[in-house]
Amino acid sequence: MTPVIDLQGITKVYGSGDTEVRALDGIDLSIARGDYVAIMGASGSGKSTLMNIVGALDASTEGHYALDGISIDDLDESALSIVRNRKIGFIFQSFNLIPRTSALSNVELPLVYRGVRRKERRERAIAALASVGLADRMHHMPNELSGGQQQRVAVARALVAEPSLLLADEPTGNLDSRSTGDVLDLMGELHDQGRTIVMITHEDDVAAHAGRVVTLVDGRISEDQRNSA
Secondary structure, three states: OOOOEEEEEEEEEEOOHHHOEEEEEEEEEEEOOOOEEEEEOOOOOOHHHHHHHHOOOOOOOEEEEEEOOEEOOOOOHHHHHHHHHHHEEEEEOOOOOOOOOOHHHHHHHHHHHHOOOHHHHHHHHHHHHHHOOOHHHOOOOHHHOOHHHHHHHHHHHHHOOOOOEEEEEOOOOOOOHHHHHHHHHHHHHHHHOOOOEEEEOOOHHHHOOOOEEEEEEOOEEEEEEEOOO
């Protein structure tokens, strides 16, 4: 089966000569459909750079990247935007919700960009919010929701377009311990449903919820291991 993520020899270099920095140095990584992977590393390890490349937000200097069987190395920005919209559901630490727009409208947004008709996108957004336990909060504005609820809206928005990959960047970083537990439980449920999840984190206890942990040190993979069940 074609992996959702296939990285071969990914290198990212900033600057040149004496100022050259190799943020990533020959990353080989394959992530199968349905896997739940935490990518860990200290500040400066390259995990944010790797997330940007996996998310098709930045291009590598060298190497090959295929996302769900699509080679994206030479795609222009317009084509990359289409790939991101159709293949990746992003979940950010800061939620990135539109402030004066309801939870329902926030979740609809990826379908608006895709050109889905209003009736269908409304139905799909309602279903996505129900799947994360927020059917009774769909008309609330973000400032009327707790941090944990806002992150659930962000998860619903990531799910609504049925992406191949959920890419979560420090998804619990702005949450208290209770909300962190709720969001991690939700991520576990999504994984149990067969979703492919890549989560960027620097916290061991968060990474422990994933099925596999990839650790970066100085732009290279230092460990790649399965968590025990």
